[in-house]
Every structure is written in structure tokens, then in C-alpha cells.
Amino acid sequence: MGQGSRWGRIAGRELTTVAITIFGLLLVTFLIARVMPIDPVLAVVGDRAPADVYEKARLDLGLDKPLWQQFAIYIGKVFSGDLGRSVLTSNLVTEDLRTVFPATLELATLGTLIGVVIGVPFGVVAATHQGRWPDQIARIVGLFGYSIPVFWLGLMGLLLFYAKLGWVAGPGRVGVAYQDLFDPITGIVVLDAALQGEWDAFRDAFSHLILPASVLGILSVAYISRMTRSFMINELQQQYVVAARVKGVSEFRVVWGHALRNAVVPLVTVIALSYMHLLEGSVLTETIFAWPGLGRYLTNSLLNADMNAVLGGTLLVGAVFIGINLLSDIVGRLADPRAR
Amino acid sequence: MTEIRAPMAGEPPLLEVDNLKVDFHTATGIVHAVRGLSFSLGRERLGIVGESGSGKSMTGRAILDLIPHPGVVTADRMAFRGRDLVQMERKERRKLRGRHISMVMQDPKFSLNPVETVGNQIAEAYRIHRKAGGREARERSLAMLEAVQIREPARVYDLYPHEVSGGMGQRVMIAMMLIAEPEILIADEPTSALDVTVQLQILKILDELVSERGMGLIFISHDLHLVQSFCDRVIVMYGGKVMETLPAAELADLSARDRRHPYTRGLLGCLPDLDHPQAKLATLTRDPAWLA
Amino acid sequence: MSDTSLKSGGWHDWLITNEPGSRRQARLGQLYRQWLALRRNPAAMAGLFIVLGLLLVAAFAPLVAPYDPLVQSLGERLRPPSSANWFGTDALGRDIFSRVVYGTRVTLVIVLLVVITVGPIGLLIGCAAGYLGGWVDTVLMRITDVFLAFPRLVLALAFVAALGPGLENAVIAIAFTAWPPYARVARAETLVIRKADYISAVRLQGASQWRIVWRHVVPMCMPSLIVRTTFDMAGIILTAAGLGFLGLGAQPPIPEWGAMISAGREQIFDQWWVATFPGLAICVVALGFNLLGDGLRDVMDAR
Numbered sequence: 001m002g003q004g005s006r007w008g009r010i011a012g013r014e015l016t017t018v019a020i021t022i023f024g025l026l027l028v029t030f031l032i033a034r035v036m037p038i039d040p041v042l043a044v045v046g047d048r049a050p051a052d053v054y055e056k057a058r059l060d061l062g063l064d065k066p067l068w069q070q071f072a073i074y075i076g077k078v079f080s081g082d083l084g085r086s087v088l089t090s091n092l093v094t095e096d097l098r099t100v101f102p103a104t105l106e107l108a109t110l111g112t113l114i115g116v117v118i119g120v121p122f123g124v125v126a127a128t129h130q131g132r133w134p135d136q137i138a139r140i141v142g143l144f145g146y147s148i149p150v151f152w153l154g155l156m157g158l159l160l161f162y163a164k165l166g167w168v169a170g171p172g173r174v175g176v177a178y179q180d181l182f183d184p185i186t187g188i189v190v191l192d193a194a195l196q197g198e199w200d201a202f203r204d205a206f207s208h209l210i211l212p213a214s215v216l217g218i219l220s221v222a223y224i225s226r227m228t229r230s231f232m233i234n235e236l237q238q239q240y241v242v243a244a245r246v247k248g249v250s251e252f253r254v255v256w257g258h259a260l261r262n263a264v265v266p267l268v269t270v271i272a273l274s275y276m277h278l279l280e281g282s283v284l285t286e287t288i289f290a291w292p293g294l295g296r297y298l299t300n301s302l303l304n305a306d307m308n309a310v311l312g313g314t315l316l317v318g319a320v321f322i323g324i325n326l327l328s329d330i331v332g333r334l335a336d337p338r339a340r
Numbered sequence: 341m342t343e344i345r346a347p348m349a350g351e352p353p354l355l356e357v358d359n360l361k362v363d364f365h366t367a368t369g370i371v372h373a374v375r376g377l378s379f380s381l382g383r384e385r386l387g388i389v390g391e392s393g394s395g396k397s398m399t400g401r402a403i404l405d406l407i408p409h410p411g412v413v414t415a416d417r418m419a420f421r422g423r424d425l426v427q428m429e430r431k432e433r434r435k436l437r438g439r440h441i442s443m444v445m446q447d448p449k450f451s452l453n454p455v456e457t458v459g460n461q462i463a464e465a466y467r468i469h470r471k472a473g474g475r476e477a478r479e480r481s482l483a484m485l486e487a488v489q490i491r492e493p494a495r496v497y498d499l500y501p502h503e504v505s506g507g508m509g510q511r512v513m514i515a516m517m518l519i520a521e522p523e524i525l526i527a528d529e530p531t532s533a534l535d536v537t538v539q540l541q542i543l544k545i546l547d548e549l550v551s552e553r554g555m556g557l558i559f560i561s562h563d564l565h566l567v568q569s570f571c572d573r574v575i576v577m578y579g580g581k582v583m584e585t586l587p588a589a590e591l592a593d594l595s596a597r598d599r600r601h602p603y604t605r606g607l608l609g610c611l612p613d614l615d616h617p618q619a620k621l622a623t624l625t626r627d628p629a630w631l632a
Numbered sequence: 633m634s635d636t637s638l639k640s641g642g643w644h645d646w647l648i649t650n651e652p653g654s655r656r657q658a659r660l661g662q663l664y665r666q667w668l669a670l671r672r673n674p675a676a677m678a679g680l681f682i683v684l685g686l687l688l689v690a691a692f693a694p695l696v697a698p699y700d701p702l703v704q705s706l707g708e709r710l711r712p713p714s715s716a717n718w719f720g721t722d723a724l725g726r727d728i729f730s731r732v733v734y735g736t737r738v739t740l741v742i743v744l745l746v747v748i749t750v751g752p753i754g755l756l757i758g759c760a761a762g763y764l765g766g767w768v769d770t771v772l773m774r775i776t777d778v779f780l781a782f783p784r785l786v787l788a789l790a791f792v793a794a795l796g797p798g799l800e801n802a803v804i805a806i807a808f809t810a811w812p813p814y815a816r817v818a819r820a821e822t823l824v825i826r827k828a829d830y831i832s833a834v835r836l837q838g839a840s841q842w843r844i845v846w847r848h849v850v851p852m853c854m855p856s857l858i859v860r861t862t863f864d865m866a867g868i869i870l871t872a873a874g875l876g877f878l879g880l881g882a883q884p885p886i887p888e889w890g891a892m893i894s895a896g897r898e899q900i901f902d903q904w905w906v907a908t909f910p911g912l913a914i915c916v917v918a919l920g921f922n923l924l925g926d927g928l929r930d931v932m933d934a935r
Binding site (some may be wrong): 143 | 789790791870873897907908910917922
């Protein structure tokens, strides 16, 4: 009874939030483009253009119109998928983003996976051994994860595991020899290689991927294990845990079944946050690993004042953030019968 | 000591406890939660009364081996039907829980797992001990829901704890704790979180199930009236010690009052009595010598 | 704690008394108690030690550093660590140890500027939203949520790209993206405080809204805000270093740690020390703030 209208309300609220956030994102990127001290007209026509050419370009760009109209035009363009052309690559920004984004997605996804697979059990064990050595280790890992600059960790990783030990492949995404062995289906190299049965290429791609993903993963492990620990400590103090023990449930099932199942509800948000964090971290690590992803694209564009590319990349990251937020809200609701 | 229902000849009592102690080692020193409790339980209803902090709840948890970390349990003897609990492995103790000794807790709002349907929680208790399949566990759970007088068991089975009322939650709790047919049930303030109107129903269900199945019941409560009307025998605890053990009927017996321990008399004196109204209720006096 | 009372005698008693004679004594006494609690936490003390060390090194950088951080000496390029150059020299022959030492000043300036800007803004927005409630709250929190949902680093990058690289712009960019969590914390605290009886009492005495917020709500928000800030310092240091690393923060030849790591990138496989030591410096300082923040939270946020 009233179930339908409740869901309607929730959906309405979520959509409003998304709409407002997207509007804010557009406004901020628009304003950033406006405060830029570089004259956007000169960027198009070059600084030696005659006055009439300059004036025509200014009108073409709509820079004579009031600010709010320019903003409206900007919104219209973004929604029709027009992010302009990159000065640096002379491609459409949307085209560029389509090729670089899967690489970043690959990195951040594996990083988060590492974070979940290691961080969650680590946090659970820390919570059940509060104050004893697993807890201390988790605490130290957490503090270090919060204190190490990713890009430096990446460099140190390359130095140790690539240069000194030779365990992994160096910078780049896949060796030159393997590059043309498979077609880009998903754009995610390890997946494409695996789908087409090119196992040598897969191995090579994986050995390129594992180090940057692990570097990001350490950040994720630090954050996720710390949060898991505090959620689990909270859950293990609840009465339902005592009740489960009274029933005769084994300690293993009490911890990993009952308590962890409850901790999953807040953990969903944490994992989403961690994923977003890694997308950002990839901006700093991709340069080091010569990883042809969104991060490197953004930094290259930044250094060359390629504003269309910078804003396009920022918009994409922002949009992905909004998407992940929405998704984590939905998953969180599904995981919690009280919020369903 | 008057035994209401004498244990059958040759059969050891369900539970024997001799000199049970629960200590908590904290940074500021040792806290003695229970100091030398002894009693034995047959197929009867034994009440444990006392104020909060008297160690009555700790007693229940110590029997179940559920004292949390800094707590240490010692006893000269603690035996379930002659089997020594003190020497028993933790794993064996766990197998006793739910199957042979069980507990109904205070507040169903917090004692039921919020992300699992109540039916599955009952079925889980059955499956742990009976190695039964999903279908059998479900059927037994539905029957158990019926036994605690829930009208539409099939519907309630799939509800989540936040979707049931307090009274229904406590019936679910009783169903969950009795489905494996334990011999002893500890009821730790089973009705104090419930509305007054529901309390009596829950007690009635509890009473019927306990006597039908010939179980031993340890009824922990701070409510003297309740214990007096519900139990056969009463242990009065204060500061982790037993002040006295007496048949419940004698609590009500005014003529016997003078023979009571001063603490019991104090507790009784604090209760308002419609037949003998007093202008001012007595305050409880406590004597440190009782704990010596 | 009997040894402390013997050592500090009268002061200890004056501070620890349960019947303070003045408001000042009560306040100092509370601080002193928190200090005693903090002192029992070895990790927090290690953090405090690192942070104090950072302040001292920054203050006395000319005395600590054996060389001028900016003087190039091309004959001494890329020397490995030795007794003369503890951390080796970089591609321009500058002493890396001296540059790391002077880098503490850059780091401190960035952190302090960001905190000075962000703290008050967050506090103001959070307290206003929490205390005034209604549509003010809705609007302010919507804006905060929008900012929270943004990619902080990427946004800061776009900002610096627009404003042009440099230390000041990096500070502005970080501050621009760092305030929302502060506003959230301040609002949450205010919501609790607002309902307290003593606020009603002040209101009944006829105090103005501003006076209530400024004199009674803001001070109560301070402890959580200080804890939050200490934690955030590490994050700010890392972000600033990231901007420096990308060439968008402090410009050469300023000895900024992130930029120094970036400069050592080309030589990482042959001259590992160039990038390693500035990175270690970042780790140590960030760890110091994290440890201290952790300890302060236990002491001050005991709720």
C-alpha cells in the first residue's frame, strides 16, 4: 500500500539531485572557461589574424551575446554531444574521450577490485581482532595509504618491480608486438585480448596493467579496510549478533554472514567513493605509466592550454561521478530492506 | 528449599551451577559482575530478580558462554544434564547453544537481523542443528510461527524485522529460539521492551510452550510481581551475589515477610500495594556487608 | 600520573582542579586534560613530533640546509647520496637535501593558506545552514552536495589550467574544491547544538542571531573542525604535491616537493634518489598530520 508512490517520491528526489548536480557541473565548467585569461578567439584564429576575421570568429563563437545566453548555448552544445575540437589532437573531443576513457576505466576498475578483495577481508579481520596485530597492521596500512602520493608510489613501483626485479612490464598499455593482434571491441585491452583468445597478448597486457592497478589498489585497500573495520565494529556490537550466537550460529558465520551482510549497506557508498577516488588518482598515475587514458589526455591538454579538451574531460569525469553516485544510492537501497 | 516439581529419580538436574564468577578486567581494575552464584535447575520455572547491574543478565550469558572479551568466567562446577560445561571445548559449547540451551532476549527490534526475513532467521536456527533441507526447515518454521500464535505464518515468514510489531517480533524471537527444541530456555527480560497490553500474551505463549515441552526456564527480570506470578522459585540477586532463594509463593505471603532477607524485604517495600496504600514508598537500603 | 603531579606541582593542581575560579582557568584546565590524554597516545605524539619538526625545519631552514637550494653547479650533476650531499644532487647539480629542507616552507605556506581560506568559509556556510535552517539550509546544502559530487582534483586542475599555473592559483584551486566537507561537519555539529537548552537560554535573554551563532555555536563546532582540518592537511599536501607534479603548482626554481619528483622522473631508473627523497618527505609530513589527526579525534571528539 503506497509502495508505488513511495518509489515515485524516491525516484523524483534522486532525479532532482542528479539534475541539479549536472547543472552545477555545467555552470562551473562554463565559468572556468570564462575566467580563463586566454582569449578564446585568438585560440581559434591565431594571434596574427586581421581585425575583421577576429570579429567574425568572435560572433561565430557567440561571445557578443549576454553571458546567460552563452551559457544556454553551451548547455545545448553539451547535450547534443558537441564538446568542440581539441587543438592538440585536432580531433573532436568526444572522439578523443571515446578512445581514452576505456583505458582509465580498466585501471580504476581493477584498482577498486583489488581494494574490495583485499580491503574488505582485511577490515573484517581487523574488527574481529581489535587492538591485536591484524588490527595494528590494518591501521598502519591505512595511515600509509592516506599519506603516500600516488604518483610517487607509481615511480617507486616501476623502479622496484620493473627496473630492479623485472616482475612486470614497464610503461605503456600493451607491447608493440601485440598491438595489432586483436581488434578493439570494448576498448578495454585485457578484455579484448581475452575475448579473441589472444592469450599471449592478454598476458602482456595484464603484466602492463597489474602495477598501475596495484598502485591505485593500495589507496583503495587503505580506505576500504579502514571503513570496513569501523562498520564491522559497529555491527558486531549489535544485539542481533548476540542472538545469532545464542541460536548456535558458528563464529565464522556470525562475522562473515550476519554482521558483514549488514555492513554491506554502508560499504556500498564507500566502494563507490573509492572508485571515484581512483578515477582521480589515475590522472596522476597515468603520466608515469604512459597509460593512454583520460588522465594523461587531461594533463597533456592542461599543459597545452587546450581548453576544449580539458573541459570535455572534466565534464566526463563529473558525469561519471554523478552516475556512480546514483548507482551506489540504488544499490545501497536494494541492499537494505529498510530503505527498499 | 521447596522443589515444586521434583526431578525424576536418577536423572541429574538440567543445570547445576556452583560458585559461578564473572570478572571483567578493565584498565581501572577488576569489576566483579557475578560473585559466587550457585543454583540448580530442574524442569521448573526459576526466576532471577535484581536491580540493573545485579549480575542477573551476566549469569544468563555466562551459562551460554557469551561473555564478551575482557570478561572471565570461572565456576567450581557448571553442568548441563551432568555434562561438565567448564571443561568443555568452546566448539562443543557452541553446539549446545540453541539446540539445548537457548535464550529469548529483551528487545526484538534490535535482536533480529535487520537485513534478513524473519522466516529465514527461524529456519537458520533449525538448519544449524538438524542438518535439514530448505523445504523441511521452512515447513518447521511455519509450524513454529503457528505455535507462537501468529495467524498468517506464510505471510509473516517473508517479512523483514522492521515490518513486524514489537509483540510479533518477540513471538518470532521465541519461535527462533525454541525451534531446535532446547531443554533450557533463558528469558532475559523478555517483555520489558513491549507494550503492557502485549506483555501478557507473550508470557502466556512462553508459559504454554515451556510447560508443554517440559523445559526448564530461567526467567530473568527486575519485575517482582511478574516473577512472583510466573515462576516456581525465585533467586534474589544483589551486587552479583545471591541474597536468598525462595519459593515464588512466599514472596506474596505477607506473614512470611519477616523471615525474608532484608534486601528482599526492601525490594518488596518499594512496590506500591493497592490493598495497603502508603503515603510514601520506602527507599531501598543496601548494606555493604551483604557482599562480603 | 603521580609523577606528573610531583614534577609540575602547583600548576598541575591549578589546572586539574574540579572547582576552577575563573572561566579562563576552566578552559585552560580542559585543554590541559586533553593534552594529558593526547600524551598517553604514542602514535599521536609521533605525529605531533613530526609536525613540530616540520615547523622548526621551516623556520630555521637556512641553518638546517647545508647549501643554497637554488644555486646550480653543473659540475656536480646527479651525484648519488654521500656525506657531502646526503640526498644526492639533481640534474642541475643542486643539493637535494637543502631543497627538501626549503620545500617545508612551500608546503607549509600552501597548507596554511588553504586552511585559512577554507576553514572560515566552511564554518560560516555550515553554521548558517544548520542554525538558520529552512530554505537557507536547503540552498546551501544543495550547493555543498553539488561540490561534493565533483571530482575535486580534476576540478582543481581545470581551475589552474584556466587561471594559469602558479602557487597562488594552486592554493585558490584547492581551496575552491576543499570547503564542502568542512561545511558538512559544521552543519552537523550546529544541528545538535541548536537544540541544546543553553542555546534556548541565550535566546530567551534576547541575544541576536549573529551573537548566538558567533559566540555560542561557532566555538562548539571548533573541536570537530580542528580534527577535520588536521586530517585534511595530509590531503591538501598530497593534492598540492599532485598539482606541483603536473607542473601546475609552484613553478621552478621554487623547491616544491611534487615538482621535484616530477623533475626526477626521467632519471628514475638511473638516479633513483632525485625523485625518491622528496617523495619520502611528503610521506613523512602527511603521515605526521594523519597520526596527529587520529589522536586528536580520540581526545577531542570523545562523543
